[in-house]
Amino acid sequence: MNYNTEKNNKVFIMGEVVSEATFSHEVYGEGFYDLNVRVMRLSGQADVLPVTVSERLITDGELKIGATLCALGQFRSYNKIENGKSRLMLTVFVRELVDMPPSKNPNSIVLSGYICKPPVYRTTPFNREIADLLVAVNRAYNKSDYIPCIAWGRNARFVKNLQVGDKIALSGRIQSREYQKKLSEYEVKTMTAYEVSVSKLAAFDSAENFDLEHEFNLYSSEKTYDNDNYEI
Template sequence: MEKDINSGIQPHSNNQATVTGTLAKTFAMDHEIFGEKFYSSILETPRLSGTVDRIRIMVSEVLMGEGDVNAIKPGTCLKISGSFRSYTHMDEGGKHHLDLFLFADTMEQEKETTGRNGDNHIYLNGFLCKPPYFRIKKTSGRHITDLLLAVNRPYGKSDYIPVLAWGRLADLTAGCQVGDRIAVNGRIQSRTYQKKRADGTVETREVYEISGSRVIRENGRAMEEKEDA
């Protein structure tokens, strides 16, 4: 029987990601929809450079099987395929923030391989929904272009996903226009930054984005750049 899209079973042809990594912490109950429970955790996947990306994952109880959710221990190597989704929340100052997570369609346990570069790839096909922001990194002089794609779901919603283009690819994508249809191949990456609260305390936040290695505009012109390891 075909499952409802919200259960995380059906594939999403315009938003497909596969990540292999190590479970960083025990799954925790996140929310429930129509009696179906969803659990969240963090999957850590290494780059060749040694940097570790920490990707938030969301998994339905359907994929957990009949056992206790705590049976999947931190340190377990998992391969997760699904779609990269977004939602917004409001902070204490009334400002909206974009949160992203990998929503699992399938989840498999794998034998952990020490020192291995984790599988991490994503394909997106969406529409540019704000002007590209071109900048030059002060520390390295490398060119970067920030893109924000609206990627439609099959049932009337859209996910808003930030994409980074580097080097020559940044120069090429800086000329894209709002409304352009764009396809992206790349990897999911994480980074942290510090945010000062209204009371003067500092909060460390983790954000996620796509590091693009290939971009194709609607006119069929392909733009490519070797992605960071």
């Protein structure tokens, strides 16, 4: 399937390679490698994102530590068994490396899919509204990617009323977030979560005119702000 026809999951990222590419897996003789890329925010903070790229896209020295990766692709999920338990893993799957960035925004994503878990709405101690949602995005060959997303403010208020099975379209950026996981009474492990921070969102009963291709181009070119700085 041509990537240009896949409009329900499109990502653009541009950032610095911060880890060596390590072999991940092979499909029909094609090897894939994993690496991490640091993508800067306007605030000066950075998101360090997992990236998967085919050996067929890599030329000698192109993705060494310190190099700039500029890529179009998809945000994908897969299950990994750790200690006998299944864990949802996420990665930016590169479909195309580009020489010239299509926009000034180094981190943009648009998705359309289905709510697959009841959204979780809450407020912070500073009275900010947040809603967590899990979106199932269809892929070729009857596969789906399960993408955690987080909405803020009025988007969070909108999301809390959605039902499992509702179809939505959204745009935003991919972010990384560290958290502490308690393994035992004496052991705590620092983990990293990846999710889509939602900038715009619509349900499909009101989103039939939500043109994902147009939204991707628009969102990629507009000046965006970190959610910590949103006026909502």
